[in-house]
Amino acid sequence: MRMLSVPGHFGELLQGRLGPEGPVALMTLPLPLPVIAAQVTGPGAAVAGPLPPPLARGLLRRLGLGFPGRVLIRARLPVGGGAGCSTAALVALARLAGWRGDPMDLARACVAVEGASDPLMLPGAGRLLWASREGRVLGAMPPLARCEIVGGFFGPPQATRDAGAFADISDLIAGWRAADLPRQAALASESAARRWGDDRAAQAARALGALGWTAAHTGSARGLIFRRGAVPPCWRAALLAAGGRSLLRFRVGGE
Numbered sequence: 001m002r003m004l005s006v007p008g009h010f011g012e013l014l015q016g017r018l019g020p021e022g023p024v025a026l027m028t029l030p031l032p033l034p035v036i037a038a039q040v041t042g043p044g045a046a047v048a049g050p051l052p053p054p055l056a057r058g059l060l061r062r063l064g065l066g067f068p069g070r071v072l073i074r075a076r077l078p079v080g081g082g083a084g085c086s087t088a089a090l091v092a093l094a095r096l097a098g099w100r101g102d103p104m105d106l107a108r109a110c111v112a113v114e115g116a117s118d119p120l121m122l123p124g125a126g127r128l129l130w131a132s133r134e135g136r137v138l139g140a141m142p143p144l145a146r147c148e149i150v151g152g153f154f155g156p157p158q159a160t161r162d163a164g165a166f167a168d169i170s171d172l173i174a175g176w177r178a179a180d181l182p183r184q185a186a187l188a189s190e191s192a193a194r195r196w197g198d199d200r201a202a203q204a205a206r207a208l209g210a211l212g213w214t215a216a217h218t219g220s221a222r223g224l225i226f227r228r229g230a231v232p233p234c235w236r237a238a239l240l241a242a243g244g245r246s247l248l249r250f251r252v253g254g255e
Contacts, residue, residue: 002068006092008035008077008084009118009125010151010223010250011216013144013188014176015132015195016169023131024166025138025173028084028118029149029214029223030126030252035077035085038092040069049073051089058113059090063106065097078246080157082219084118091121104135111135116218126255129173141173145181146254149214150235151223152244154200158219166217167194181253185212185225192217200242208232 008031015026038049045067047056060066071093077083090110099106103121110117116132119125129138172187179187189212193202196215201222205213209232210224222244224235228251232238239247 002096003037003039004092004095005034005038006036006088006095006120007031007033008088008120010149010248011082011214011219011221012191013184013214014169014172014191015217016166016172016191018138018170018173019168022168022170023138024116024133025129025169026132026217027129027141027173027176028125029144030255031083032250032252033076033248035083036073036075036088036092038071038073038089038096040096041072042070044070047071047073047093049089050075050079050085051093055090055113056093059094059109060097062109062112063094063097063099063101065094065099068097071096077248078153078157078220080219081153081246082158082216082221084120086114087118087120090114090117104137108135124255126252142177142179143255144184144253146228146251147181147185147211148226148228148231148249148251149223150226150231150239150247150249151201151214151221152239152247153220154222154243154245155220158216167191169194181225181227182211185210188212188214188225191215192222204238204242204244208235208238
């Protein structure tokens with residue numbers, strides 16, 4: 001029985017348009033935890049779990065692959081929450097089906113079938129400025145500095161927004177290129193606020209003394225950014241009281 005897992009992301013540090021007519025661009029927040037587990041459970045040509053069969057068939061057709069058998073996919077975090085579960089499920093299916101090609105070809109296939117894609121299949125995704133609706137790398141970015149994230153999912157899943165609904169973040173992209181961790185946290189907070197306003201996560205960040213907060217711009221994931229070792233012991237109780245669910249804590253950055 002073949003099995004594999006695929007890590008996801010935890011929303012975006014930055015997301016929005018590059019100018020009034022520019023593409024939707026994002027800088028992902030890597031999540032060093034698997035969000036999808038997939039396995040081949042027997043012979044056949046079907047998929048069960050959160051990945052809709054039409055998307056599965058469309059992806060395999062574009063990659064010139066067939067079903068590896070009956071595939072069972074399980075999500076370990078809320079689907080539609082902004083943790084990359086949909087893209088991770090496509091990546092898992094492709095790998096189970098034998099995909100060993102160029103990651104950019106896989107990225108473009110994912111965008112073609114789901115309309116927008118996270119760069120989970122690319123090495124060093126946290127260093128990329130990514131056009132999520134075009135499946136292309138717009139440039140290299142300095143990674144998030146070493147830090148600790150606590151967060152969870154606040155409210156119901158969110159649908160992908162129309163491209164025109166995103167705020168312009170050209171100024172935030174420029175500022176990121178010369179930022180240390182406190183400045184990065186401030187820029188991530190501003191990007192999240194342009195999408196969500198004074199969100200419950202923003203209020204929790206202030207109450208807990210976080211450097212800032214980050215959000216899925218088309219999902220319910222929210223994270224608070226701390227220096228490593230500076231997370232207060234009461235963080236879990238505070239996020240639960242604010243309405244957070246499926247809470248998690250992880251270290252990231254500097255890679």
